[in-house]
Amino acid sequence: MREPSHRAVCSFAAMALVAMSIRVLAQVAPAARHVNQQRVWETLQKLSEFGRNPEGGVSRVGFTDADVAGRAYVVSLMREAGLEVRIDPAGNIFGHRPGSATLPILLFGSHIDSVPHGGNFDGDVGSLGAIEVVRALGENGITTRHPLEVVVWTNEEGGRFYSGLFGSSVAAGLVPGDVVNNHDEKGETLALWLKRLGGEPQRLLDARIAPGSVAGYVELHIEQGAVLDEAKISIGVVEGIVGISLRTCTATGFANHAGTTPMDRRQDALAAASRAVLAVREEVRAGPGRQVGTVGELKVEPGASNVIPGRVTFSVELRDLDAAKFQFIGERILKRFETIAREENVSISCTPPSVHAPALTNVRFKEAIRSAARDAGLATLDLPSGAGHDAQNVARFAPIGMIFVPSRGGISHSPLEYTAPDQVANGAEVLYRTILRLDAELNSQ
Ligand SMILES: [Zn+2]
Secondary structure (H helix, E strand, C coil): CCCCCHHHHHHHHHHHHHHHHHHHHHHHCCCCCCCCHHHHHHHHHHHCCCCECCCCCECCCCCCHHHHHHHHHHHHHHHHCCCEEEECCCCCEEEEECCCCCCCEEEEEEECCCCCCECCCCCHHHHHHHHHHHHHHHHCCCCCCCCEEEEEECCCCCCCCCCCCHHHHHHCCCCCHHHHHCECCCCCEHHHHHHHCCCCHHHHHHHCCCCCCEEEEEEEEECCCCHHHHHCCCEEEEEEECEEEEEEEEEECCCCECCCCCHHHCCCHHHHHHHHHHHHHHHHHCCCCCCEEECCCEEEECCCCCECCCEEEEEEEEEECCHHHHHHHHHHHHHHHHHHHHHHCCEEEECCCEEECCEECCHHHHHHHHHHHHHCCCCEEEEEECCCCHHHHHCCCCCEEEEEECCHHHCCCCCCCCCCHHHHHHHHHHHHHHHHHHHHHCCCC
């Protein structure tokens, strides 16, 4: 670049100063905060005592004593915040705050159960952030038009008796009533633990939430990935929860003696499967976008060092916000498998995919979150959620929105999971403002 004249340097410097002072002004005069950072942080600290693990995180697995104790603490917080608490037959905790009009409920919350050896933020930030929003509304003397409900869903992580998202799956009508007979190796049943949580196993299906009764659902959650942390952006506006396509594929060759079978006579199922693993990666990477694909499971038979593998069973999992995209990539992968099978003199067959459809967040909700963040002086970034959340089940009966806050280093499901106090408060503040925006905008003629 050409050296600027002295005069130009001066005026550049002056302009830079002006620009800087505008930025500084924006920083020293932040938008008013409604939530109380210290209070929400203290409740997070207190909740982390229930099921604390030696590594400093929590092992508060759903349907365990630690879960029961943590839930009791959260119920006490809800009552302190003035919420009327009810536990539905599936053990989901709802805290009700009346509205001024006869309108469907605005629902927000998350979960407090964790994975074994988990951290103190996954689910907890959204649950306690939601309660903080209610406290702040009370302090500001605000009555919303819509009745508000804070929800803590049961057994989100799927620790015991059922795969993940138990409570919201029941709410969405996705679970058969006899699931309560599920039991562990000790003979303890889901029904027993549901009762301990205050649920009613014999009325489980009554926990279903009818479409139309909820005006919308907003979930605040840690990102559990590194996008926001690396971009140094406070708020993620979730575009949706990615769908999953899962196939089980089998490469069948011929198991034979590893010493006596010449290399050109082999039908090595593992050699073929290895090429298939790389083909999955290549096909997923072939186009633009944020789709991901994983071979995470591989079973080699007979599995002996001196036998050529005769059969390999492996998983092929694809995820994206767009179901059409993973269908297209899946078809390309199957074509590649055909070629590999021919060249390796084996057969490769795959089951039809089992598909979890993507759950897109609502356009108005995304806009409400963006505006709320802007009003709070916080930058946003749109991003998909690669992890599953209760919101994806709620999407079956109500419009949804999700707010992400950064996860340090993208680490989650680990005691090292961390989101700083100001980042937690940013998320709660955006939730507060989002709820008020939606309360004003939804069902208004
Ligand atoms: Zn979670």
